[in-house]
Amino acid sequence: MAITEDMDFPRLTPPDDRMPSGRRLFRRPAELTDEQFDLMAAAWAEGALSGEAVEELESVMTASTDRRDRAGSFRSIRLVPYNENWPGMKSAVRLSPALTAFRRSVIPTLLAVAAMVIMIIYGPAGAKLKTINSRGAVNGPAMTVAEIQVYAPIIAVERIPEPNILPVRPVQTPAAEENASQGHLAEGMEKPAEITGLVRVEPIALARGHATASSVAPELIPAIISVNIRDIQPDMTLQEEKNWMFRSISFLAGAVTGKEKKIDGYMIANGCITGINNVFGWDMELDRISNKSGEPVAVTFSSSLLSFTKPVNKTTP
Amino acid sequence: MTVKEYNNAVREFGDHVFRFILRSIKDSHRADDIVQDTYEKLWRCVTEIEYGAVKSWLFSTAYNRMIDVIRKDSRLVDVEYYDDSTLYTEENGNDLNEVLHRALEKLPAVQRSVILLRDYEGYNYREIGEITGLSEAQVKTYIFRGRVALRNYLVKTSVWQ
Numbered sequence: 084m085a086i087t088e089d090m091d092f093p094r095l096t097p098p099d100d101r102m103p104s105g106r107r108l109f110r111r112p113a114e115l116t117d118e119q120f121d122l123m124a125a126a127w128a129e130g131a132l133s134g135e136a137v138e139e140l141e142s143v144m145t146a147s148t149d150r151r152d153r154a155g156s157f158r159s160i161r162l163v164p165y166n167e168n169w170p171g172m173k174s175a176v177r178l179s180p181a182l183t184a185f186r187r188s189v190i191p192t193l194l195a196v197a198a199m200v201i202m203i204i205y206g207p208a209g210a211k212l213k214t215i216n217s218r219g220a221v222n223g224p225a226m227t228v229a230e231i232q233v234y235a236p237i238i239a240v241e242r243i244p245e246p247n248i249l250p251v252r253p254v255q256t257p258a259a260e261e262n263a264s265q266g267h268l269a270e271g272m273e274k275p276a277e278i279t280g281l282v283r284v285e286p287i288a289l290a291r292g293h294a295t296a297s298s299v300a301p302e303l304i305p306a307i308i309s310v311n312i313r314d315i316q317p318d319m320t321l322q323e324e325k326n327w328m329f330r331s332i333s334f335l336a337g338a339v340t341g342k343e344k345k346i347d348g349y350m351i352a353n354g355c356i357t358g359i360n361n362v363f364g365w366d367m368e369l370d371r372i373s374n375k376s377g378e379p380v381a382v383t384f385s386s387s388l389l390s391f392t393k394p395v396n397k398t399t400p
Numbered sequence: 401m402t403v404k405e406y407n408n409a410v411r412e413f414g415d416h417v418f419r420f421i422l423r424s425i426k427d428s429h430r431a432d433d434i435v436q437d438t439y440e441k442l443w444r445c446v447t448e449i450e451y452g453a454v455k456s457w458l459f460s461t462a463y464n465r466m467i468d469v470i471r472k473d474s475r476l477v478d479v480e481y482y483d484d485s486t487l488y489t490e491e492n493g494n495d496l497n498e499v500l501h502r503a504l505e506k507l508p509a510v511q512r513s514v515i516l517l518r519d520y521e522g523y524n525y526r527e528i529g530e531i532t533g534l535s536e537a538q539v540k541t542y543i544f545r546g547r548v549a550l551r552n553y554l555v556k557t558s559v560w561q
Contacts, residue, residue: 177406
């Protein structure tokens with residue numbers, strides 16, 4: 084077989100591989116050069132030869148053992164792939180549009196819920212904590228905490244090392260300061276309402292009824308007296324704290340939706356609480372109380388741990 | 401093609417396309433980028449491509465992207481004439497497959513690609529021609545010449561006596 088010139092890519096054909104000219108139009112198999120034979124052998128090993136070409140090559144191989152071995156060597160030239168994995172495969176996998184939308188809504192909702200929980204726990208609502216369980220109490224009864232109405236900014240917090248003395252001392256009230264210096268704190272603890280509206284103190288370990296400071300488990304006392312609320316800015320009023328909370332919610336809502344919306348604090352809070360109930364199986368409720376004209380006047384929150392009612396201030400969101 | 405089929409194409413063919421590109425350019429970061437670009441392009445026209453044709457489409461797109469990258473980096477050697485004076489060095493390794501892969505790196509890019517498509521993926525000449533944009537005759541010529549070059553490498557580096 085004569086190897087003809089590749090018209091598609093003529094330079095691929097070597098210069099000595101032209102068709103013979105003149106009277107020797109056809110080349111005999113035995114006249115194949117090594118390079119020509121190798122090309123044919125490579126094609127033969129690939130199974131790409133057929134008809135006369137196969138017969139021609141086999142006749143050459145029969146005539147020469149060296150060329151038979153040479154042709155046979157092409158059969159073993161096969162690349163076996165290594166086990167190489169694509170490192171970016173995971174990033175190329177796509178989620179379905181529905182799943183993407185689900186993830187884009189659920190994750191921001193959970194973040195908002197977490198933010199809401201944090202604000203409830205550490206914000207002004209935390210000061211409304213009514214009761215807590217005291218499993219470490221020595222004498223059995225649950226420790227009670229008095230509710231102290233707060234309308235003025237925080238003035239000072241002072242730590243007292245004695246374990247059976249209240250760790251908080253309001254300094255702006257002369258009467259209270261006098262009572263504290265004379266060791267009459269027990270009376271103050273029994274009548275927390277008397278200091279209502281004067282100063283804001285830490286909501287801890289004030290006894291009500293028969294509970295006293297001594298009923299607190301000794302190992303809990305250091306933790307109790309270490310409670311500190313100095314992190315809150317002293318000049319931040321309760322109203323400013325509420326405004327801060329709603330600004331935070333507004334910022335979160337804006338970050339999630341990407342556009343400005345009119346803020347409905349009740350809707351946001353109710354959505355968060357519903358989300359928490361669904362996720363954790365809790366039973367918290369947030370109700371809006373409206374007047375006859377339908378305008379909201381108060382919001383009531385209730386759960387097994389905490390319940391409070393706050394009037395709605397129309398001047399602030 | 402649905403999203404599920406697209407993800408199947410990622411899992412089923414991602415490694416194949418990656419190792420084809422990796423063996424062609426010997427740069428894992430660039431190979432990763434090229435395959436990422438290929439799948440990104442597939443995602444953009446996912447509804448227009450049938451799942452049955454996606455493998456060839458992936459190899460073809462990745463191959464063309466690789467050629468663009470090589471040309472951009474001016475690393476493409478002349479596919480018709482190349483200097484083989486540095487082709488042969490003494491081989492000490494005994495693993496034939498490993499030596500063959502080292503020899504493969506010394507081939508021109510087009511020969512390397514068609515041999516990889518032939519040996520790694522088992523494509524026939526027509527399919528290789530569709531992927532690389534070459535005619536069937538050109539594919540055959542490149543493959544046969546590549547085989548001869550690989551054999552000569554084995555002989556001249558004393559792996560084969």
